[in-house]
Amino acid sequence: MSIIQVENLKYQYPSAEHLALNNLTFTINQGEFIGIAGANKAGKTSLCMALCGLIPHFFKGAYGGNVLVNDKPVRDTPLNNLTDLTGLVLDHPFTQLSGAKNTVFGEIAFGLENKGVPRKLMLERIEEVLHLLHISELRNKHPFTLSGGEMQRVAIASALALKPDILLLDEPTSQLDAARTTEVFRMLANLADQGTTLIIAEYNIEKMALHCHRILLLNTGSAIDFNTPRWVFSRPDLNEHGIVPPLITRLAKSLHIKRDDGLYPVETREFNALGGFVDA
Amino acid sequence: MRHSQKWTASLSTAALVLIPTAIGINYLGKLFAGLLKLPLWLDSIGTILASMLAGPFIGAISGILNNVMFGITVDPISFVYAITSGVIGLVVGIMAYQGWLANVRRALIIGLVVGVTAALVSTPLNIIFWGGQTGNIWGDALFAYGLSIGLPLWFASFLDSIIVDVPDKVATVLISYFIFTGLPNQLKGLYARHNDIQEL
Amino acid sequence: MHKLSLFVDQSSLIYKIDPISKMMYAMIAFLTPYILPHITAAIAITALSFSLLLIGRVFRHIVPILGVSLLLILSIVIVQGLFYPDNATPLFQVMGLTFYQEGSEHALLLTLRVLNMLAACGVLILTTPPDVIINSLMRLGMSPRVGYVLLSVLNIIPHMRATMARITEAQKARGVELEGNLKTRLKSFFFLMGPVILSSLNQTRERALALELRGFNAHAPRTFASASGAYPLYKISRVCVVILLLLVVSWRLYL
Numbered sequence: 187m188s189i190i191q192v193e194n195l196k197y198q199y200p201s202a203e204h205l206a207l208n209n210l211t212f213t214i215n216q217g218e219f220i221g222i223a224g225a226n227k228a229g230k231t232s233l234c235m236a237l238c239g240l241i242p243h244f245f246k247g248a249y250g251g252n253v254l255v256n257d258k259p260v261r262d263t264p265l266n267n268l269t270d271l272t273g274l275v276l277d278h279p280f281t282q283l284s285g286a287k288n289t290v291f292g293e294i295a296f297g298l299e300n301k302g303v304p305r306k307l308m309l310e311r312i313e314e315v316l317h318l319l320h321i322s323e324l325r326n327k328h329p330f331t332l333s334g335g336e337m338q339r340v341a342i343a344s345a346l347a348l349k350p351d352i353l354l355l356d357e358p359t360s361q362l363d364a365a366r367t368t369e370v371f372r373m374l375a376n377l378a379d380q381g382t383t384l385i386i387a388e389y390n391i392e393k394m395a396l397h398c399h400r401i402l403l404l405n406t407g408s409a410i411d412f413n414t415p416r417w418v419f420s421r422p423d424l425n426e427h428g429i430v431p432p433l434i435t436r437l438a439k440s441l442h443i444k445r446d447d448g449l450y451p452v453e454t455r456e457f458n459a460l461g462g463f464v465d466a
Numbered sequence: 467m468r469h470s471q472k473w474t475a476s477l478s479t480a481a482l483v484l485i486p487t488a489i490g491i492n493y494l495g496k497l498f499a500g501l502l503k504l505p506l507w508l509d510s511i512g513t514i515l516a517s518m519l520a521g522p523f524i525g526a527i528s529g530i531l532n533n534v535m536f537g538i539t540v541d542p543i544s545f546v547y548a549i550t551s552g553v554i555g556l557v558v559g560i561m562a563y564q565g566w567l568a569n570v571r572r573a574l575i576i577g578l579v580v581g582v583t584a585a586l587v588s589t590p591l592n593i594i595f596w597g598g599q600t601g602n603i604w605g606d607a608l609f610a611y612g613l614s615i616g617l618p619l620w621f622a623s624f625l626d627s628i629i630v631d632v633p634d635k636v637a638t639v640l641i642s643y644f645i646f647t648g649l650p651n652q653l654k655g656l657y658a659r660h661n662d663i664q665e666l
Numbered sequence: 667m668h669k670l671s672l673f674v675d676q677s678s679l680i681y682k683i684d685p686i687s688k689m690m691y692a693m694i695a696f697l698t699p700y701i702l703p704h705i706t707a708a709i710a711i712t713a714l715s716f717s718l719l720l721i722g723r724v725f726r727h728i729v730p731i732l733g734v735s736l737l738l739i740l741s742i743v744i745v746q747g748l749f750y751p752d753n754a755t756p757l758f759q760v761m762g763l764t765f766y767q768e769g770s771e772h773a774l775l776l777t778l779r780v781l782n783m784l785a786a787c788g789v790l791i792l793t794t795p796p797d798v799i800i801n802s803l804m805r806l807g808m809s810p811r812v813g814y815v816l817l818s819v820l821n822i823i824p825h826m827r828a829t830m831a832r833i834t835e836a837q838k839a840r841g842v843e844l845e846g847n848l849k850t851r852l853k854s855f856f857f858l859m860g861p862v863i864l865s866s867l868n869q870t871r872e873r874a875l876a877l878e879l880r881g882f883n884a885h886a887p888r889t890f891a892s893a894s895g896a897y898p899l900y901k902i903s904r905v906c907v908v909i910l911l912l913l914v915v916s917w918r919l920y921l
């Protein structure tokens with residue numbers, strides 16, 4: 187069942203000279219885990235903003251085409267009605283903090299308080315996400331004193347506490363170490379299994395290849411491809427789009443290890459099953 | 467119609483979040499002025515920038531809340547001048563709307579108007595609360611001299627305010643003006659009043 | 667992180683009074699010497715405010731606050747004593763300067779008002795953390811948007827102070843001078859302020875985005891994660907505040 191439909195979406199920022207999003211058309215189903223890949227300035231952040239309504243409600247500029255979320259046209263729906271459906275985590279962790287709270291606990295409560303969630307339910311949800319992101323021990327710390335990685339996890343927790351149907355994440359692991367990144371991706375994959383639709387813009391190709399159902403490849407605002415990780419990372423022209431495929435795929439390409447359908451594997455298990463040998 | 471649009475634009479989330487930042491900048495200006503031993507307060511740069519960026523309403527609120535928060539966290543005397551700070555934001559915002567940010571010379575006029583207005587608003591406050599003084603040595607010496615030569619109390623008190631306020635406000639407005647002109651358009655456009663979505 | 671507040675973290679009778687009652691007291695006490703322009707009233711209310719500080723065991727913490735206004739008070743005493751326009755009766759002479767009775771009485775009234783104002787505010791702000799004051803006002807119905815702004819200020823200023831320390835170090839290393847003639851120092855002022863202003867304005871934009879998606883403009887009636895504080899003296903303190911108000915008003919009417 188499709189939850190997001192994008193038709194001929196075009197967008198240009200107010201004082202910009204060219205399109206940030208150029209004629210995008212695609213559909214996303216409920217419970218899918220989508221990765222957005224692309225070089226600097228490809229339009230990843232802009233697309234996230236267009237899917238949650240910040241474009242065109244916060245950033246005005248020039249807009250064309252249609253984005254439907256749950257069959258509601260984003261353009262004609264007030265931002266307020268969209269935010270019950272979608273959550274967003276942006277890349278700069280410090281500015282994701284509300285700035286008005288003096289504990290991590292209060293910070294996570296911020297959105298719930300705004301939305302008038304009853305106190306008992308609110309406390310349950312906060313405990314739940316503190317646990318999910320392994321930040322229970324930070325609960326009484328001042329958010330401004332956290333490290334970048336800790337702030338990022340608090341930002342993800344704050345968005346999750348609102349239980350959005352769709353969660354958009356723009357480089358949510360940029361300041362996390364490898365172990366934490368793995369943890370966060372696993373948790374997100376779990377959420378997708380439970381029905382949340384996840385859309386993540388990331389430079390961490392390895393993790394996206396491992397967990398995302400489909401990859402949307404962007405280049406200067408245009409969609410180059412939207413398909414399974416195997417398909418997208420098997421493309422011969424990835425270099426032109428500023429993408430380095432996963433290590434395993436590169437290895438498979440150089441050793442000519444292919445699947446029957448002609449695609450290269452993106453994960454170790456499949457690579458080994460096809461006759462390669464890499465220690466997992 | 468245009469008016470109501472202005473009103474809602476000035477209360478956007480972006481504009482609201484600007485207020486604490488403005489108050490923080492005010493505070494920072496005061497700290498740096500002290501650190502560099504500048505003979506001025508320079509403690510309203512944030513309020514004035516907020517007025518230039520987001521208009522008189524946000525500017526006025528920034529000014530008022532600046533003094534309220536300073537009052538409950540540092541020095542209660544600051545409550546008294548909340549009105550003055552609010553009026554400063556209002557004046558700069560209105561003059562900015564009317565094109566007085568076009569060049570330095572015009573900005574200088576904003577500074578003079580702000581200084582005189584601030585003195586005008588502070589004078590009755592100073593008379594009601596402290597009998598006409600400001601607590602500034604040079605200003606109060608002038609006030610005492612004015613009284614001793616028989617000037618009316620309100621006028622002596624106005625002189626006291628004006629010699630303190632005008633130089634400080636002119637300097638503050640000019641500094642804010644130079645900072646404002648250096649800001650990227652992306653930032654200025656964020657609080658712009660009439661921008662609609664265009665069709666593509 | 668260093669907190670922005672005059673709150674003294676301890677416990678005493680005054681701490682058991684709810685913030686709204688204390689705020690009402692501060693306002694009534696502040697206004698009293700203006701409503702009742704009689705020196706007795708000013709003395710009475712100032713004495714009351716200072717007694718509350720004593721009872722609250724925060725008396726010594728009001729001293730630095732009074733210290734800030736010392737110059738203002740000195741100026742009031744000297745200038746009014748010497749030059750108050752209604753001066754007629756000489757009181758005493760110091761170094762050839764004549765202090766007059768009218769001016770000195772006026773100065774006494776003004777000084778009491780200043781002291782009373784500081785002490786009355788002190789009753790509130792020395793015994794109540796600022797975020798508790800703001801949250802109480804929000805529970806009472808103050809717009810959460812205003813509440814947001816006020817609470818943010820409490821966090822942003824310590825953050826700015828930390829930023830300032832960092833920048834001063836960095837710019838000093840780059841050769842920005844903190845001493846020298848006025849022109850040099852003014853130039854340094856730009857070098858120091860410019861980057862912070864730019865980065866904090868940029869952060870403002872991103873923060874606004876994040877807030878929009880966290881229900882900042884939601885219309886639902888707001889709820890609170892923290893339980894409202896327990897104030898055992900809630901009822902009795904409200905009654906006392908109302909009695910004080912009635913006393914002041916009836917004294918005024920009687921005059």
Ligand SMILES: Nc1ncnc2c1ncn2[C@@H]1O[C@H](COP(=O)(O)OP(=O)(O)OP(=O)(O)O)[C@@H](O)[C@H]1O
Nearest residue numbers: 199202206224225226227228229230231232233652
């Ligand atoms: N606020 C803005 N105003 C004007 N132009 C903008 C704005 N934000 C982004 N752009 C422009 O839009 C285009 C797409 O940028 P976007 O930030 O969406 O790319 P991105 O893929 O997220 O890049 P990055 O990997 O650097 O985060 C770029 O050309 C950028 O310069």
Ligand SMILES: [Mg+2]
Nearest residue numbers: 230231232356
């Ligand atoms: Mg981006």
